[in-house]
Amino acid sequence: MCRRFLPIVLVLVFCVGLKPAVVVSPSDNYGRIDSYARNAPDSYSRNIATLSDYLTGPARTDMDKVRVIYAWMVSHIRYDQEAVSNRSSQRYYSELEYANRVLRQRKGLCTGYALLFKYLLKRAGIESVNIRGYARTEDKEAGNPIKLVDHEWNAVNIEDEWYLLDLAWAVTTAPTGEASNDFYFLTPPELFISQHFPTETRWQFLDQPLNKGEFDRFPKLYDPYFQLGFGPGFPRDGQLRVQGRAALTLQNEQSLEYLCTVSRFGQSKGSEVPVSVSRYGNQHQLQVNVPIRGWSTLHIFARSRTNARVKKYDCIASFSVYNS
Template sequence: MNKHQSIILIFLFFIGFLSNAQSDFTEIDNRVANIGLSHKDELAKKITSGFNTDLEKVRAIFVWITDNISYDFELYESEKLQKEFYVSENNVIDMTLERKKAICSGYSILFKKLCDDIKIECKIINGYSKQWLDSFVSKKVSDHAWNVVKIDEKWFLVDATWASKNEYSKERDEFWFMTKPEHFVYSHFPENENWTLLKNGMTKEEFDLLPAITDGSFFEDEIKILIPHEKVIIVDTTRIIKVELQTKNTERWITLRGYPWETYATKNNLEFPSNDEYSKLSDEEKNKYSLLIPSVEIIKKEIVGNKIIIEARLTSENIKEFDIVIEGNSIATIKVNLK
């Protein structure tokens, strides 16, 4: 077994409980829900008033930010706006609170500011992120920012950006509050490797080998991918693949989803008609251009004890990768090379 295989086995297939050092924060969350905006230098005290421990105060800050600051897509896409914003950290904080929107740097700067104001040690961590769309991209330049915060002499990871409510998600994603380092590293890698907070560390090259996993349910159900063993597999001419999972919840809906998606037209190199031509087609003819053809066909699925075993056939010669999907969420992406 080579070094890369060992890394994947250790980090991908030996996953324990999701216990992010979290408690029941219902009372804190409910109190913070009623706190409005105030001057930046008074905000931290206002948010944390009445809370005693550092954990309670950090939780209050996290909840206030993720409830009140949404993702700023306009800023993300505009270099002009970014030049106006990023004059200084103070200006970033002012603009974030004024607009009630931010990108990752704004979230992390504000989070640190509020922790600093109540004497809780916090740092901004710049690094590399990956989600399923860029799972196989080895980034050369860091593209994300998050925080580490010290509570009771121990550092914890927090990503207020990915946790925040937004136009696509009305619920806070609790997975990103005090996330376990061995889970966080499936999607975040710091410029300074020490801030992975992993006991045995990890290199950027090792991080690039891991699949992108951003769904906490993967860890909640103690899912282990037993087969395939690697993130890139070679498929022989039978086009048969096997996926074997171990999980404590075998009742979850699990399927495989291949990419790229295809239609009859794309498979047969048909030129897409003009809008006028398309409108005159029969429903059957329209389906040739609009109806998606699965590129992975599940032949057999069986449950044996705490294992789910799936046998499937790749039905497209253009398939590049497939996702292992649980309850509609991709938890791992496997790249395929066809013989």
């Protein structure tokens, strides 16, 4: 089963071998490709062959083919929230049958996105695999074992380089008014591993692969963590045992403002709590008051320092905290 999650945002108003790829960031160069995909006539989407041929016909490179198929899918296939609790709707007789069903119904879950993407690329002559594994989607999973293999995503081979993508998360975490969150398009492996753990080690694409126990200890990281400039050196322990105050060290070259909330364990809505921040070079040391005894969930929000009147904080991480 694939579980959908949404990013948490606070807005405050003030009177003031398998060779992994190098990092490739989405850019404005995709604008024309994305527009072509979004405006594809429905008459070409009756089957995988005609759709793939239409989308990739003008493409000059394999990267263009991958992008145009991704752009069509995130703008035309919706996440089927109703099917999350309906296991019978997720059954399929073959991968190709399921991919065709998703294309026909214009909706699917993570497996549907992964398989349709795979077969559209196969028609275009590009190797792609669907990868099963564990995904950290809920705050209660911060620092705790994830027991079920409940997610599926893709790796794609572009000119002998492997890249990672998660189309389902690109759709479900898209900012309001946008078709996708492109953080999950060609995500660097060292960032992707923070919330995705494949059942087969080779699909980590890391020089030093992690084991499941290491992955289970990670906090819940939201993609704004990386978009704000935090790197792969994120805290490795998502469980904090404290006595009234939690101490965290984050690494970022930028000057940031922080806001913290504490809620009952596993809940997303909490109460703002005092936080003090000391910075030493790229080290941001946070001291956070934790008023709840026993287990609770600590959310860390951050924003770049600006003079904007409306201050929008994005949730970057959550931790499971035990206050004795």
